[in-house]
Amino acid sequence: MLFDTHVHLNVKQFDEDREEVIKRAKEAGVTHMVIVGFDHETIPRAIKLAEENENFYAAVGWHPVDAIDFTEKELAWLEELASHPKVVALGEMGLDYHWDKSPKAIQKEVFRKQIQLARKVNLPIIIHNREATEDIMTILQEENAADVGGIMHCYNDSAEYVPAFIGMNFYISLGGPVSFKNATLPKEVAKMVPADRLLIETDCPFLAPHPKRGKRNEPAYAALIAEKIAELREVPVEDIASITKENADRLFRLND
Ligand SMILES: [Zn+2]
Numbered sequence: 001m002l003f004d005t006h007v008h009l010n011v012k013q014f015d016e017d018r019e020e021v022i023k024r025a026k027e028a029g030v031t032h033m034v035i036v037g038f039d040h041e042t043i044p045r046a047i048k049l050a051e052e053n054e055n056f057y058a059a060v061g062w063h064p065v066d067a068i069d070f071t072e073k074e075l076a077w078l079e080e081l082a083s084h085p086k087v088v089a090l091g092e093m094g095l096d097y098h099w100d101k102s103p104k105a106i107q108k109e110v111f112r113k114q115i116q117l118a119r120k121v122n123l124p125i126i127i128h129n130r131e132a133t134e135d136i137m138t139i140l141q142e143e144n145a146a147d148v149g150g151i152m153h154c155y156n157d158s159a160e161y162v163p164a165f166i167g168m169n170f171y172i173s174l175g176g177p178v179s180f181k182n183a184t185l186p187k188e189v190a191k192m193v194p195a196d197r198l199l200i201e202t203d204c205p206f207l208a209p210h211p212k213r214g215k216r217n218e219p220a221y222a223a224l225i226a227e228k229i230a231e232l233r234e235v236p237v238e239d240i241a242s243i244t245k246e247n248a249d250r251l252f253r254l255n256d
């Protein structure tokens with residue numbers, strides 16, 4: 001049994017064959033997943049997919065690239081959705097300095113507002129970080145994000161930051177890049193993350209793992225990521241599957 005903690009089955013890249021993709025995931029043992037909505041279109045679809053499928057859950061948030069479109073109206077909408085029984089986290093949210101659609105100051109403000117909302121509704125948060133580690137760290141500290149904790153999604157930083165994020169009550173989620181031949185950072189991270197803080201995600205349709213690199217990613221490939229992490233940590237893949245599933249259940253409070 002595998003838990004893919006970050007999928008975008010709600011995007012148009014899956015419109016043609018979504019049901020087959022879900023079937024392949026189940027055949028590969030990927031029984032649990034969180035579908036992440038990040039804008040007007042993908043949020044309702046994430047909730048619908050979670051409602052229609054057993055063991056599928058939703059996360060709702062506003063992507064930093066689109067921070068410029070976020071108003072009080074979207075904030076109120078997220079608050080309303082937070083009480084839906086299948087919504088287990090807020091996000092993805094964070095900072096993305098790679099794209100410049102939204103100025104940094106606006107991204108920071110929208111990130112802070114979503115953390116404040118998460119603390120108000122008491123849900124963990126899913127963090128998207130691209131080229132913004134120092135600012136992410138500062139904002140998480142200033143906004144007391146440790147009160148809710150959450151996930152550093154598709155973790156792509158060096159291992160040296162891992163203890164600080166864990167200290168703030170975050171889990172480290174590894175995706176396809178851990179399997180890329182030339183990727184040294186995520187491999188180091190895969191070896192050193194404490195077992196009780198490790199998660200697996202595909203972030204599909206993006207970042208397909210080796211040997212599917214460059215193709216459309218899908219939840220079934222979470223199995224390839226689990227295999228790679230098991231190889232790096234020199235443990236059986238079943239162990240990686242069970243600890244990451246337990247971790248996800250604990251974080252999303254699915255046992256309560
Ligand atoms: Zn992301």
Ligand SMILES: [Zn+2]
Nearest residue numbers: 006036092203
């Ligand atoms: Zn994502």
